Amino acid sequence: MSASAGDKSKPVDHAGAAAAFVADTPHLAFHDRRLWELRQKRDGQMHVLPEWQALRSLASAIKEHTLSRLADYLEQFEAQVTARGVTVHWARDAEEHNAIVLRIMRDHKAKTIAKSKSMLTEECEMVPYLARHGITTTETDLGERIQQLDGEAPSHIVVPSVHKLREDVARVFARTIGGDPNNADPHALAEHARVTTRPLMLDADIGMTGANFLVAETGAVVVCTNEGNADLSANLPKVHIVSAGIEKLVPRQADLGVFVRLLSRSALGSPITQYTSHFRGPRVGAEMHIILVDNGRSQRLGEDDFWTSLKCIRCGACMNTCPVYRRSGGLSYGAVYSGPIGAIINPSYDPVRYSTLPFASTLNGSCTNVCPVKINIHDQLYKWRRVIAERGLLPKNKSLSLRIAGHVLASPRLYRLATGAARLAVRYLPRALLYSKLNSWGRDREVPAAPQESFAAWAARNRPAKKP
Amino acid sequence: MTVALAIPCFIDAFFPEVGIATLELLERLGVDVVYPQGQTCCGQPMANNGCQSAAAGVEAHFVDLFGDFDAVVMPSGSCVHHLREHLDAVPQTDRVRHLRAHTYELVEYLHDVLKVSDFPWAEFPHKVGLHNSCGTLRSLRTASMSELGETPFSKPMDLLRGVRGIAFVTPARPDECCGFGGTFSVAEDAVSGRMGLDKVRDHEQAGAEYIVSADTSCLMHQQGCAKRAGVPLRFIHIAQILNGARA
Numbered sequence: 001m002s003a004s005a006g007d008k009s010k011p012v013d014h015a016g017a018a019a020a021f022v023a024d025t026p027h028l029a030f031h032d033r034r035l036w037e038l039r040q041k042r043d044g045q046m047h048v049l050p051e052w053q054a055l056r057s058l059a060s061a062i063k064e065h066t067l068s069r070l071a072d073y074l075e076q077f078e079a080q081v082t083a084r085g086v087t088v089h090w091a092r093d094a095e096e097h098n099a100i101v102l103r104i105m106r107d108h109k110a111k112t113i114a115k116s117k118s119m120l121t122e123e124c125e126m127v128p129y130l131a132r133h134g135i136t137t138t139e140t141d142l143g144e145r146i147q148q149l150d151g152e153a154p155s156h157i158v159v160p161s162v163h164k165l166r167e168d169v170a171r172v173f174a175r176t177i178g179g180d181p182n183n184a185d186p187h188a189l190a191e192h193a194r195v196t197t198r199p200l201m202l203d204a205d206i207g208m209t210g211a212n213f214l215v216a217e218t219g220a221v222v223v224c225t226n227e228g229n230a231d232l233s234a235n236l237p238k239v240h241i242v243s244a245g246i247e248k249l250v251p252r253q254a255d256l257g258v259f260v261r262l263l264s265r266s267a268l269g270s271p272i273t274q275y276t277s278h279f280r281g282p283r284v285g286a287e288m289h290i291i292l293v294d295n296g297r298s299q300r301l302g303e304d305d306f307w308t309s310l311k312c313i314r315c316g317a318c319m320n321t322c323p324v325y326r327r328s329g330g331l332s333y334g335a336v337y338s339g340p341i342g343a344i345i346n347p348s349y350d351p352v353r354y355s356t357l358p359f360a361s362t363l364n365g366s367c368t369n370v371c372p373v374k375i376n377i378h379d380q381l382y383k384w385r386r387v388i389a390e391r392g393l394l395p396k397n398k399s400l401s402l403r404i405a406g407h408v409l410a411s412p413r414l415y416r417l418a419t420g421a422a423r424l425a426v427r428y429l430p431r432a433l434l435y436s437k438l439n440s441w442g443r444d445r446e447v448p449a450a451p452q453e454s455f456a457a458w459a460a461r462n463r464p465a466k467k468p
Numbered sequence: 469m470t471v472a473l474a475i476p477c478f479i480d481a482f483f484p485e486v487g488i489a490t491l492e493l494l495e496r497l498g499v500d501v502v503y504p505q506g507q508t509c510c511g512q513p514m515a516n517n518g519c520q521s522a523a524a525g526v527e528a529h530f531v532d533l534f535g536d537f538d539a540v541v542m543p544s545g546s547c548v549h550h551l552r553e554h555l556d557a558v559p560q561t562d563r564v565r566h567l568r569a570h571t572y573e574l575v576e577y578l579h580d581v582l583k584v585s586d587f588p589w590a591e592f593p594h595k596v597g598l599h600n601s602c603g604t605l606r607s608l609r610t611a612s613m614s615e616l617g618e619t620p621f622s623k624p625m626d627l628l629r630g631v632r633g634i635a636f637v638t639p640a641r642p643d644e645c646c647g648f649g650g651t652f653s654v655a656e657d658a659v660s661g662r663m664g665l666d667k668v669r670d671h672e673q674a675g676a677e678y679i680v681s682a683d684t685s686c687l688m689h690q691q692g693c694a695k696r697a698g699v700p701l702r703f704i705h706i707a708q709i710l711n712g713a714r715a
């Protein structure tokens with residue numbers, strides 16, 4: 001995945017990257033505040049809809065139903081769009097997806113793509129692949145464009161550059177597309193991006209979009225954006241390619257309302273996105289292609305504990321509410337999908353590399369309760385931990401200390417010795433030793449004072465034993 | 469009916485006053501309560517890291533000690549959450565199922581089983597901020613959570629309202645996790661420490677003198693963060709206030 005910098009055979013060092021993020025106070029404070037604001041706006045939208053919980057239940061049920069009959073709905077969808085002249089391609093994995101795009105490009109002797117936001121193309125690492133074949137892709141979503149210019153992966157699935165301050169954006173622009181590095185006025189920056197990106201959109205040979213929903217009944221591709229860039233990407237060039245994961249299906253047009261009502265409210269706390277575009281076929285004289293991508297999804301569908309993660313509509317609410325994500329930044333997850341949803345879907349792509357992510361959580365459960373399609377995210381985090389431990393993928397020192405702890409805590413005698421020693425250590429060790437590098441608790445906080453005796457010792461003196 | 473008091477390892481070793489307050493409070497309320505000696509831990513630290521094999525012996529020991537009581541009460545939401553939802557490193561015998569169904573967190577036990585609302589011996593003339601641990605909030609459901617937009621309720625608050633002189637403050641993000649998270653606190657110490665700091669500052673800005681909670685583990689973490697950053701807050705377990713602690 002394009003986000004994964006560094007050695008891909010090693011587990012992502014989330015804790016290390018997060019520590020660096022925490023150390024940078026201005027960025028940390030802004031990131032936390034901005035995303036918390038989105039969470040609060042989402043709450044505001046929830047409060048004005050008395051049917052909010054009913055909508056969540058309905059959305060979850062529709063998705064579960066669809067996933068349970070996915071093959072049928074995919075065929076129905078294919079038949080609908082094919083009848084209207086759309087070319088449907090099936091891609092088993094990222095490589096097939098990228099090869100299909102390249103083939104379409106070559107068929108049209110095309111060199112440039114204007115692309116609106118699509119996490120799937122990130123997942124497939126399409127842009128660098130096409131670049132190796134001489135094809136230039138321009139991101140048309142503002143946040144994505146900023147990230148592209150900076151050579152960084154998106155840090156959030158809805159607001160890709162949320163970890164940047166506007167001053168950072170001004171510097172990125174000055175370095176890449178010109179402009180005043182000291183003018184961080186958001187309107188000026190947005191205008192500058194628009195003026196420099198628009199010609200690239202106008203000239204692009206091919207337009208690409210993702211899809212938020214695919215409607216089986218009508219064969220509609222539904223794309224929700226706030227900038228209208230998907231419509232330009234889709235409608236200006238002569239060829240429109242849609243990349244969509246096979247889990248994006250909903251059965252009927254009528255079901256769409258449930259999701260459209262939930263999506264933007266959950267994501268940004270706005271009632272609806274500015275644009276909800278339905279693409280049902282090629283324009284006169286133009287071509288439309290839809291690439292339906294599996295890339296691990298059908299395998300996940302067969303996993304009892306994890307298949308419901310395919311219900312995800314990529315709203316980002318779980319990220320906005322996640323206290324760990326807000327304080328570690330999306331890039332610390334070293335993956336295309338970050339935050340709570342990333343931590344439960346990345347390990348199925350690469351259990352070794354992403355073995356650390358299910359542990360980047362306090363299991364507080366806020367994510368599960370904001371999720372508009374009711375994915376039991378924190379339960380899945382817990383279950384992934386078991387899978388990772390069972391496969392022997394815990395860090396060696398961690399699994400050793402857990403085994404020792406398990407041994408000590410199974411024996412009242414060893415337990416008494418160990419806790420007695422801990423109390424003595426806290427009481428008598430010099431501060432320098434107690435707060436040494438070995439004690440990561442003590443890096444950020446004080447250890448509790450040690451009482452003279454344990455509760456058990458107090459109870460033995462004050463409450464003689466009784467049997468049940 | 470005999471109720472067994474289970475005291476989590478960190479309370480036993482570092483916060484015996486919380487155990488004492490819980491025991492005395494239950495006795496005051498007329499509960500036939502015993503403290504079985506030989507307690508260690510419920511297995512949560514191992515299980516939360518996915519290590520079922522390391523948790524098995526600890527859980528088996530817990531079941532040995534507590535499996536025959538009518539009910540078990542614990543002054544710790546996260547341990548009760550583990551016992552109720554995740555005590556499955558051991559075979560699911562009738563005894564284990566009974567234990568899982570009859571283990572109560574202290575606030576639940578007082579509020580739902582004993583149905584106490586008045587603590588005439590208790591007086592706490594201070595401004596307090598209530599911290600609901602994530603286990604009590606989103607798993608045991610002893611209070612409403614902001615994520616769901618449900619009609620507000622709070623069992624710990626119901627109990628604390630029966631204490632004379634107490635005043636409450638409301639932090640800006642009352643439901644935000646404080647960042648303890650068991651071994652998360654050492655594995656992800658930077659994020660954990662920052663979450664703890666944000667939590668105590670939020671309560672401080674709301675005007676709290678004390679943070680009160682049904683979870684000592686959260687308090688231990690928050691206290692450590694506050695002390696390191698010089699945030700002048702004090703920390704107290706809900707059992708201590710309900711048992712009549714004045715400060």
Ligand code: SF4
Pocket residue numbers: 311312313314315316317318319341367370371372373374375377
């Ligand atoms: S898991 Fe749920 S909350 Fe998170 S992005 Fe997906 S739909 Fe949204």
